[in-house]
Every structure is written in C-alpha cells, then in structure tokens.
Amino acid sequence: MRSGFLFYDMFVVEVIGTMVFAISGALTAANKRFDFVGVSVIAFVTALGGGTIRDVLIGSLPVGWMQSKWYALAVFCGVVLAYVFYKKLQILRKSLFLFDAIGLGVFAIGGFQKALAAGIDPVYAIICGMITGTFGGLLRDVLCNDVPLIFRKEIYASAALVGVVVFFLFQNVFLLPVVGFIIAVSLVIGIRILAVKFNLGLPKIKID
Amino acid sequence: MRSGFLFYDMFVVEVIGTMVFAISGALTAANKRFDFVGVSVIAFVTALGGGTIRDVLIGSLPVGWMQSKWYALAVFCGVVLAYVFYKKLQILRKSLFLFDAIGLGVFAIGGFQKALAAGIDPVYAIICGMITGTFGGLLRDVLCNDVPLIFRKEIYASAALVGVVVFFLFQNVFLLPVVGFIIAVSLVIGIRILAVKFNLGLPKIKID
Amino acid sequence: MRSGFLFYDMFVVEVIGTMVFAISGALTAANKRFDFVGVSVIAFVTALGGGTIRDVLIGSLPVGWMQSKWYALAVFCGVVLAYVFYKKLQILRKSLFLFDAIGLGVFAIGGFQKALAAGIDPVYAIICGMITGTFGGLLRDVLCNDVPLIFRKEIYASAALVGVVVFFLFQNVFLLPVVGFIIAVSLVIGIRILAVKFNLGLPKIKID
Numbered sequence: 277m278r279s280g281f282l283f284y285d286m287f288v289v290e291v292i293g294t295m296v297f298a299i300s301g302a303l304t305a306a307n308k309r310f311d312f313v314g315v316s317v318i319a320f321v322t323a324l325g326g327g328t329i330r331d332v333l334i335g336s337l338p339v340g341w342m343q344s345k346w347y348a349l350a351v352f353c354g355v356v357l358a359y360v361f362y363k364k365l366q367i368l369r370k371s372l373f374l375f376d377a378i379g380l381g382v383f384a385i386g387g388f389q390k391a392l393a394a395g396i397d398p399v400y401a402i403i404c405g406m407i408t409g410t411f412g413g414l415l416r417d418v419l420c421n422d423v424p425l426i427f428r429k430e431i432y433a434s435a436a437l438v439g440v441v442v443f444f445l446f447q448n449v450f451l452l453p454v455v456g457f458i459i460a461v462s463l464v465i466g467i468r469i470l471a472v473k474f475n476l477g478l479p480k481i482k483i484d
Numbered sequence: 485m486r487s488g489f490l491f492y493d494m495f496v497v498e499v500i501g502t503m504v505f506a507i508s509g510a511l512t513a514a515n516k517r518f519d520f521v522g523v524s525v526i527a528f529v530t531a532l533g534g535g536t537i538r539d540v541l542i543g544s545l546p547v548g549w550m551q552s553k554w555y556a557l558a559v560f561c562g563v564v565l566a567y568v569f570y571k572k573l574q575i576l577r578k579s580l581f582l583f584d585a586i587g588l589g590v591f592a593i594g595g596f597q598k599a600l601a602a603g604i605d606p607v608y609a610i611i612c613g614m615i616t617g618t619f620g621g622l623l624r625d626v627l628c629n630d631v632p633l634i635f636r637k638e639i640y641a642s643a644a645l646v647g648v649v650v651f652f653l654f655q656n657v658f659l660l661p662v663v664g665f666i667i668a669v670s671l672v673i674g675i676r677i678l679a680v681k682f683n684l685g686l687p688k689i690k691i692d
Numbered sequence: 693m694r695s696g697f698l699f700y701d702m703f704v705v706e707v708i709g710t711m712v713f714a715i716s717g718a719l720t721a722a723n724k725r726f727d728f729v730g731v732s733v734i735a736f737v738t739a740l741g742g743g744t745i746r747d748v749l750i751g752s753l754p755v756g757w758m759q760s761k762w763y764a765l766a767v768f769c770g771v772v773l774a775y776v777f778y779k780k781l782q783i784l785r786k787s788l789f790l791f792d793a794i795g796l797g798v799f800a801i802g803g804f805q806k807a808l809a810a811g812i813d814p815v816y817a818i819i820c821g822m823i824t825g826t827f828g829g830l831l832r833d834v835l836c837n838d839v840p841l842i843f844r845k846e847i848y849a850s851a852a853l854v855g856v857v858v859f860f861l862f863q864n865v866f867l868l869p870v871v872g873f874i875i876a877v878s879l880v881i882g883i884r885i886l887a888v889k890f891n892l893g894l895p896k897i898k899i900d
Contacts, residue, residue, distance in 0.1 A: 332748055332753070333744070333748075333753070333754060333755050333758070334753065334754045334758070335753025335754045335755075337753070394754070396754060396758055397758065397761065399761060399764055400757075400758045400764065403764070414835070418834060418835065418837075421837065422837065423724075423836070423837045424730075424835060424837075426729065426730065426733075427721070427724075427726040427727065427729070427730030427733070427734075427835075432729070433729045433733070434728075434729055
C-alpha cells in the first residue's frame with residue numbers, strides 16, 4: 277500500500293498547489309496589464325503547464341488535468357481570488373512565496389511518481405519531476421515575453437531536484453514514502469527560504 | 485446524422501481557414517523582415533498551431549493535419565499569396581480581418597467538436613475549442629518575440645468562447661447543430677466587428 | 693537490410709550530435725549569464741527539443757530520448773565541456789560550426805526516417821525532418837527571449853531541406869540509402885559552409 281496514502285492526499289495537495297500557482301500567474305499577468313482572458317490563460321498555463329509537458333513527454337494522454345474538473349475549478353478560484361484580493365495579495369507575497377515553495381515540492385514529487393508509474397527510467401523520472409515543478413513558471417515567463425526567472429533566480433529548480441532525490445531514496449532505499457514525502461517537501465521549503473533570505477545562487481560560467 | 489453535415493463541410497471551411505490564418509502569419513513575419521523559411525514556419529504555426537496543441541492535449545496523434553495534404557497545400561498557397569500580393573493584402577487588411585473572424589469561429593467550434601468526440605469532458609472541450617481558435621496566433625507572437633496579442637487585444641478569445649458555448653447549446657439542448665453552427669460563427673464575426681469598431685475590451689485588474 | 697546500417701550507426705552519430713548541440717546551447721546560455729540550471733535546461737532543450745517535437749507530433753511517446761540514458765549523458769557531457777573549456781570553445785567556434793552542420797544533417801535525416809517508419813506521409817515526414825534538425829535551436833532562442841536565429845540567419849533550415857530531399861531520392865529512387873546518407877550530410881555541410889562564407893540568404897518580401 278505504499279502509494280495508497282500518497283495518491284488520495286496528494287490529489288488534495290495538488291489541487292491546492294494548482295490554485296496557488298494560478299494566483300501567482302494571475303498576479304504576474306495583472307502586473308503586465310493583461311485583460312481577463314490574458315490573466316486566465318497565464319494562470320492556467322502557470323498552474324498546469326508543468327504537468328502538461330510531463331504528461332505529453334511520457335505519453336500519458338489526454339493530459340491529467342482533463343480528467344478532473346477540480347483543476348479547472350482551482351485555476352478559476354485562483355483567478356477570482358487574484359482579482360478580488362489583488363492589493364492584499366501583493367502585501368501577502370511572503371505567504372504566497374511559502375505556498376509556491378509547497379507547490380514546487382509537491383508538484384515535483386508528484387510528477388516524479390507519475391513518470392515512474394508510467395515505466396520511465398528513474399533518471400528521466402527525476403527530470404520529469406523537475407519539469408512538473410518548474411516548467412509552468414517557465415511557460416508563464418515565455419508567454420509574458422520575459423527571460424524565464426528560473427534561469428536567473430536564486431536556487432529554484434535545484435531545490436526541486438534535491439526534494440525529488442531525497443524522496444526517491446526514502447521511497448526505494450528506506451521504504452518510507454510518507455516520511456520521505458514530508459521530509460522532502462520540508463527540504464524544498466527550507467532550501468527556498470534560505471536561498472531567498474541569503475540571496476544564494478548557483479555558479480555561473482565566468483566570462484572575461 | 486447530426487454530424488454528417490458538419491464533418492465534410494467543416495473540412496472545406498477548415499482548409500480555407502487554414503489558408504487565411506497562414507496569410508495572416510506570413511504577413512506578420514514579412515513585416516518582421518524574416519526570410520522565406522521564417523515566413524513559411526510562422527505561417528505554418530499560425531495556421532496549424534492551435535489544432536496541434538489541441539490534438540496533443542487530447543492525445544489524438546499523429547496530429548490531424550498530418551492526415552491530409554490539403555493542410556500543407558493550404559499553408560503553401562497562403563505563403564505564395566502573401567509573397568505575390570503583399571502590397572494589395574496590406575490594403576485588404578479589412579477583408580482579411582473578416583476571414584480571420586470566420587477562421588476563429590470555425591476553428592473554435594471544430595476544435596470543440598473534435599475534443600468532445602474524443603471523450604473529453606464538455607468543460608475542457610470548450611477550453612480545447614478556444615485553444616484551437618487562438619493558440620496559433622499565440623505561438624506566432626511567441627516565435628516573433630512579441631507579447632501575445634490575445635492578451636492585450638480587443639475581445640478575441642472571448643468571442644470564440646461565446647461561439648463555442650452557443651453552438652454547444654444548439655447542438656445538445658435544441659438538437660440543431662447546423663443552425664447552431666451558422667448562428668455561432670455569425671456571432672463570433674459580429675462580436676469581433678463590434679469589438680474592433682468600438683474598441684471594446686475586457687476589464688483589467690486595477691493597479692495603483 | 694536497407695535500414696540495418698543506418699539504425700545502429702545513426703544512434704552513435706546522433707549521440708555525438710546531441711552533445712555538440714548541447715555545447716552550442718550551453719555556450720549561448722552562458723553568454724546570457726544564466727546559472728548552472730539555466731545552462732543545463734537550455735543545453736537539454738537545444739539538443740533534444742527538435743526530436744521531442746517530432747516525437748510528439750507523430751505520437752511516438754514516451755519521447756525517444758527517454759529510452760536511452762546516452763542522451764542525458766551526452767547533454768551532461770556537453771554542459772561540463774562547455775563549463776570547463778568555455779574560453780577555448782569560444783575560439784573553437786569554427787569547428788563547433790562544423791559539428792553543428794553535421795548535427796543538422798544527421799538529425800534532419802534521422803527525423804525524416806523515424807517519421808516515415810511511423811507511417812507518416814513523405815511530405816510531412818520531410819517537414820518532420822526539418823523540425824528535428826532546427827526546432828531545438830528555435831526553442832533555445834525562444835527560452836532565451838531572442839528572435840529565433842533560423843528566421844534571420846543565412847540558409848539553415850533550407851540546407852536541412854535539401855539534405856532530406858536528396859536522401860529521400862537516393863533511398864527510394866536509387867535504393868542507395870548509405871550512399872545517399874553520406875552525400876546528403878555532405879551536402880548540408882557544404883551548403884552551410886558556402887552560406888556562411890558568402891553570407892548568402894533567402895529572398896525576403898520587399899517592403900516599401
């Protein structure tokens with residue numbers, strides 16, 4: 277029953293993660309002065325883009341979110357919340373940051389699990405996990421005509437990588453998926469907090 | 485025989501819509517001073533990108549346009565027409581706008597139909613319809629390194645939404661798909677004309 | 693045994709092509725001051741993006757590179773080489789250019805072959821070949837927020853087109869796939885060298 281716990285509860289966490297990512301996308305689009313359609317598309321893409329790319333790559337089609345109305349509802353709620361509480365959310369950015377970190381961890385581990393369940397090699401399943409966690413934001417930035425944040429920002433994709441690898445070890449070596457899941461997500465959150473607080477970054481190639 | 489009419493005739497209209505969208509893509513690329521390859525790629529992506537994304541999302545692969553040479557031919561003709569009649573087409577922009585509105589309506593309803601036929605939930609089939617109608621132009625703008633027009637322009641994606649919903653009601657509630665198709669496409673065209681004429685837009689989140 | 697030769701040997705050449713394309717992507721990203729994650733993602737996308745899009749379009753999922761660890765390894769080696777030999781590689785750009793031309797020819801012909809083997813119509817298989825050879829670079833430029841090079845650069849996609857068509861003739865008319873493969877790749881390289889040397893371009897639509 278290793279995955280029995282994870283599947284039901286992760287669905288709930290994933291729907292919440294979808295809403296939080298949708299809010300973050302909607303706020304970005306609103307700052308760009310996009311109209312309601314633009315804000316909704318960007319929210320949708322930010323929230324579900326990473327999982328969509330993973331599903332397409334592993335051939336799990338129709339894409340996952342089409343199988344439950346909860347995902348569309350979560351995005352819709354995210355957009356409505358962003359419209360109604362626009363000013364408050366700007367102030368709440370710090371708590372949003374926390375949710376974003378939770379979403380990052382949950383999405384990455386969930387994406388990794390789904391790829392593994394589809395028979396993908398673990399190395400590529402880890403890559404699928406990172407794609408699930410980060411490519412929604414990548415698509416958001418491409419559609420907004422920005423240079424993607426994950427290429428410049430403090431440790432982000434690498435926090436997801438650490439989370440997925442730690443979860444992988446707990447699940448397969450220690451056979452403790454639930455404990456591993458909690459530890460891994462906490463790790464992702466912790467790394468993100470430290471990275472932002474101390475403005476940490478990864479090495480760049482030295483030019484000149 | 486509800487869809488008997490629609491399938492054959494919509495193929496013809498879709499091929500024409502493909503050509504019109506290809507012309508619009510080719511003109512945009514030509515204005516950017518792209519060479520023949522660039523113009524062709526942009527024309528192809530503008531014309532067939534929306535349907536491609538829909539087919540990928542619902543898992544109808546190989547993508548639809550690979551099943552008929554008419555689509556490649558339509559894009560090719562669109563590019564040739566754009567090269568030969570470049571100046572005249574710039575003046576004809578108003579009639580192009582009309583074709584674009586027809587294409588938007590036809591593509592959106594056709595995409596909705598195809599998703600529904602593939603067993604997709606109506607809510608997501610409506611989203612698939614909007615994607616089919618508008619994401620070709622979205623990809624065109626991303627490839628041209630512009631902020632996508634549909635995020636800023638007068639009512640566009642929302643016109644497609646109205647068309648798809650109206651068609652859905654006629655098809656499933658009144659059981660009149662042919663009448664519904666004609667009314668829905670006319671509605672999309674009418675909304676587009678009004679939106680452009682009176683420079684209508686959707687509400688934006690107020691910032692300040 | 694027409695394709696007996698091609699499949700094994702092309703795998704080796706493709707892995708090398710993957711590494712060369714990864715190096716080119718990594719150098720572009722490094723020049724943009726991206727961090728290690730950014731450089732790796734861009735390298736991955738540049739090297740495997742074209743084949744990924746082809747696999748998705750023809751419905752050959754999970755995508756090809758997930759079936760062998762050699763592809764991930766090739767990208768990883770490309771990134772490491774780009775980091776270690778950054779300055780030397782900048783000077784070696786001319787030899788990189790040669791590898792890029794080899795990669796372009798090999799990827800285009802390999803992509804064409806794979807599409808044909810999947811039952812795709814030859815006209816669209818040729819388009820798949822061009823996509824395989826050029827869309828990795830296209831995605832790289834989109835992610836780096838540049839106007840795609842293939843839309844402005846000297847003859848590039850068209851060199852791939854010539855290579856694929858020549859290979860197609862040799863394979864199906866003269867029944868000489870091996871000879872055709874060598875001639876076609878040499879042609880791609882030759883066209884690229886001439887195009888860069890004499891700064892050749894394709895016609896553009898005249899504006900004014």
